Amino acid sequence: MVLQGKNTSAPAVQRVLVDEQDAGQRIDNFLMRVCKGAPKSLIYRILRSGEVRVNRGRIDQTYRLVAGDEIRIPPLRLAEKADTSHVPGREFPVVFEDEALLAIDKPAGVAVHGGSGVSFGVIEQLRQSRPEAHFLELAHRLDRETSGILLIGKKRAALKRLHDLLRESALDKRYLALVSGRWPNPVQHIRLALTRYLTDEGERRVAVDEEGGKASHSIVRLVRRWQNFSLVEVQIKTGRTHQIRVHLTHLGFPLAGDDKYGDFALNKALQKSGLKRMFLHAASLKLAHPVSDEPLELAAPLPRELADFVAHLDATEKADYGA
Known part of the structure; x- marks a missing residue:
């Protein structure tokens, strides 16, 4: 990427020449990265209005950049x-x-990026610890209280391929979750459409909405079951916000420790028993390597605090499945 024009305090037209590193990226995503501090609404407004030009012509937000393009x-x-x-x-x-x-x-308790009251997250800390790295970008997100595997692109082409794989649901992503209640089925498909909304306090939430929501698909496999809890593996076929948490809660099986959708009285009791976080962990991921296309299998063991709570359940409740 090459910027042309003087860098003054007053806003001015910028002309950007696209290099091989940025080729293939959508224009809207490119502008969000280049125009630091600009809200999404502004980016899409200048695209719709035709104020952004590529090679002196109008384009829409889905246009993919080509090396040598000149962007106004x-x-x-x-x-x-x-x-x-x-x-x-x-x-x-x-x-x-x-x-x-x-x-x-x-780890749990760490945001993946800054924003929404968080001054920095994983990606900012990684960039600070690796000043020699020319490119580090998140390929996807994990909730702040979710632990486990997080993918980060170190090259533009690899990041684009990871985004393609995610969009095509070509990644086998599996989570381990502890839910309140006795999960009944060895394998169960959950297909419930989800929609996002804001609470009166301005907090983001998600709810099941079969009429206006986006299609969402989770596959739940029973791993272990005790008298009052079940450990399940959840494979997500779609990556909606809070998908696992909302799907399981809607069916009457809230995640242990979930402070947004869970059983708050139960969570308080669980804290006294040693579980002080939400029990949701991104445990495994299978994908084709974004550059070599070789099969890649990744795994992250349960964190100590979650493994200890499973041991606590084994000591206090009799398991009747998966023992």
């Missing part, structure tokens, strides 16, 4: 560049790494 970006008043001097560099347990891809085992 209209004058924008953007927020000041974020000060990253306060972000502590941090490395996380590595599940897999090569020149194109990084997979880490994210």
Whole structure:
């Protein structure tokens, strides 16, 4: 990417030449990265209005960049560049790494990126700890309280391929979750459409909405069952926000420790028994390597605090499945 024009304090037209590194990326995603501080609504407005031009012609938000394209970006008043001097560099347990891809085992309680009241997250800390890295971008998201495998692209082409695999549901993503209640079936498909909404307090939530929601599909396999709890493996075929949490709660099996959709009285009791977080862990991931296309199988064991709680259940309740 090459910027042309003077860098002054007043907003001015920018002309950007696309290089091989950015080729293949959608124009809307490219602008969100280049125009730091610009809200999404502004990006899509200038695209719809034709103020953004590629090779002097109008394009829509789905246009994919080609090396050598010249992009005209209209004058924008953007927020000041974020000060990253306060972000502590941090490395996380590595599940897999090569020149194109990084997979880490994210701990619970850490956001994947800054925003919504969080000043920094995993990606900012990784960038700070790896100043020599030219490219580090999240391939997907995990909720702050969810632990487990998180994929990060180290090259633009690898990130694009990972996004394609996610869009095509070509990744086999499986989570381990502990739910309240006795899960009845060895294998069960859950197909419940989901929609997002805001609470009166402005917090993001998700609900089942079979008429207006987006199609969502989870496959639940029973791993172990006790008198009052069940350990299940959940394979997600779609990646909707809070999908696992909402699907299981809607069927009457809230996740242990879930502070948004769970059983709050139960959560309080569980804290006294040693479970102080939501029991949801991204445990395994199978995919084709985004560059070599070789099969890749990744696994992250249950964190100590979750494994200890399973041991507590074994000691206090009799298991009648999977023991």
